[in-house]
Amino acid sequence: MSTRQVSDSNDPIIESRDQLVAPMIKGEKPKERWRIGTEHEKLVYCTSDHHAPSYDEPGGIRDLLDALTQYGWEPVIEGGKVIAMAGSDGTVSLEPAGQLELSGAPLETIHQTCAETGRHLDQVKAIGAKTGKGFLGLGMWPDKTREELPIMPKGRYAIMLRHMPRVGQLGLDMMLRTCTIQVNLDYSSEADMVQKFRTSLALQPLATALFANSPFTEGKPNGYLSYRSHIWTDTDPHRTGMLGFVFEDGFGYDRYVEYMLDVPMYFVFRDGKYIDAAGQSFRDFLEGKLPALPGERPTESDWIDHLSTAFPEVRLKSFLEMRGADGGPWRKICALPAFWVGLLYDQGALDAAWNLVKGWDMEGREALRAAVPKLGLDAPIPGGGTLRDIAAEVLAISRAGLNSRSRLNSMGDTEAGFLGPLDEIVRTGKVPAQVLLDKYHGEWGGDISRVYELSF
Template identity: 80%
Template sequence: MSTRKASGQEDDPFIESRDQLAAVMQRGEKPREAWRIGTEHEKLVFARRDFHAPSYDEPGGIRDLLLQLKEFGWEPVEEGGKVIAMSGQDGTVSLEPAGQLELSGAPLETLHETCAETGRHLDQVKAIGESCGVGFLGLGMWPDKTREDLPIMPKGRYGIMLRHMPRVGTLGLDMMLRTCTIQVNLDYASEADMAHKFRTSLALQPLATALFANSPFTEGKPNGFLSYRSHIWSDTDPHRTGMLPFVFEDGFGYERYVDYMLDVPMYFVFRDGNYIDAAGLSFRDFLKGELSVLPGELPRESDWVDHLSTAFPEVRLKSFLEMRGADGGPWNRICALPAFWVGLLYDQAALDGAWDLVKHWTMEERESLRTAVPRLALDAPIPGGGTLRDIAREVLSIARSGLSARARLGASGDNETGYLAPLEEIIDSGKVPAQRLLDKFHGEWNGDVTRAYEDSF
């Protein structure tokens, strides 16, 4: 989730017209040569001595972990006198609600740079982990922890969200406390390009969920799902999640997304370093100066940017597009997600080809696929017959073609297609990551899910 930094009022104007809302997204438009790749990945942090999730304050806990990043040139970001993130050339390292550690990477030109950034980060946190006695687990969800087992991190927005989640769904606290994801942030050239990429990636998001499905355990036992993390979103908050049918309607663009976001209830307003609880209130009222917690005050642009970060659909629009469908995973699969989406979305022929595969699906069929994938992954039925597995190889072939056409070479002269190898291996084997974990659980682990910690990094 986003790490808020205070901005000066001189570069944070009041919003006085609706045009300013769409302008935030419009400013994201970039020529193709300026398109970049931003990769975010979260990790579960555990104490090696007993596998507990470290608290913020305990010796060797999350605060100490963050502060030791100063050894590698990172600088602290504070809220209320507490370090909540570290900022550096490779982006931001921040803490999620229960201490999951996230790298929000810098916007980079090639997958080679992205994977190098990921490698640097993991080398750094592993070195620090050795001194703090902690390890890092690449899964989509804690395999054994209850909600009560997990600490809460000292970020103001989290307190507001934790109070609000039970009012609107049964699984929102699990989303905040027990899950991990990998995300990719990508650019667009124009409103039409944004809409084309949004539709294509939203329709294919269930395939990414299936390929990265990696959360089959809850509290030590199989939960009946391959991506329980994905299922959790189905009962988190219906006002701010889902497949967004309007994206597939004729005329979809910035204005329609503004309408959607204005109907998403607020969580908070950030003022003078503090979060003011505005959960359930309307940004439309804020625009009229009628927000009950700040009567008479109009929103600033930063308030709108904050609000854009509080919707959680499968694909999210801010001043870039966020791909949000994948479970967290080990290092060797992190780079595969940006490779998948860059290959499909950053080459025009690949983008058109991917859309041609799914454009005839009805909204009901898309919703049905989204619902089936958390349990069935690649065995989920697709419109027209067959399963997701039947189109997975074709989609990866399109992504490979897109990466080949980009022709972005690494230091050894190789292009970016090699980063798709983990996904191609999944399709060849017929088993997604969660199915391999279940095989271990029922086999060599002898029903002991804590054996998952042996595969930490």
């Protein structure tokens, strides 16, 4: 989640509708300037007893962040506490219960993304080896209750933790117990954004299935392959889901603005502090009628903050965010941007992918989204068949798109090789969660602590 450090007294007040649409328009870039931004979270644990370290304990999360300074990272401070580290590889930040996230820099190729990921993991593993910390690439804590998890000292999280139980049953689980991989991608125009949004939203359940990696809750199988994905179905209906309006005629920037104006607020950032505005209306804020700040009207930065508080399966800001995948190990981190770049950054591949899904109706898309957390590749698709039936074809489209991009490494390889882990899933028919369940019921003998053998 985004991190704000200062309030800008020169930040323009929003006076017109144009300012609300401006962030999306400013995101338009010619193809040669398209970049890839990859975000990935991991679970941090103490190797001695597998507990999740608190922020302040010796060798805990604060010390882990501080140790990154040896690699050139600079601290980001909020309320006198280090809450993130900034550097040339992006930002290392904290999720609510201490999940560690790298929000990577915008890069030209997946070769660069994978190198960035490798540098980050090498750094945190070196720190972990000295401090007794390990890192797990899963979609959810496999053995921790909410009560066993620490809370990080970040202002917006305190507001969200209070608000989540008012609007859903599983929002606290989303905040405290889950991890994801995301990729952020560019568009050249409003029309290009629309085609990419529709295509990626329709196919997001396939990504969820291929990366499904959260089959355990509190030490036992939970009946799902991606419980993380299921959690989002009961987090907050006002800011999650499949966004049916994206597929309607006339969809564009302005319609997304309308959606965001109807998403209830979380907070307003003023003078270095987060003011609780949870459940209040940004429309009221525009009229100076926000109960949390009566008489004040929003600035452009307030709007940027608000855009970061919706969590649909695909999110629009000044780029498009793919949000459907569980956290996973190193090779899976690189596979996600490869999957989406192949589909969305080559026009031929984008057209082929859209042609595959454009006939799906909204009822079928919603049913697919609802089924995929439990069924994975066996979830039924609109018109008949299952995700398993189209997975190989979608990967072939993505591979063709990556090969067409022809972004080569020093060995002359294209980016298509990063799809290898996904090819293996389609070949074997088993998503990561099913492999974990086989281990749990087989060689692990029901001992969930064996999952820690899968550390990075």
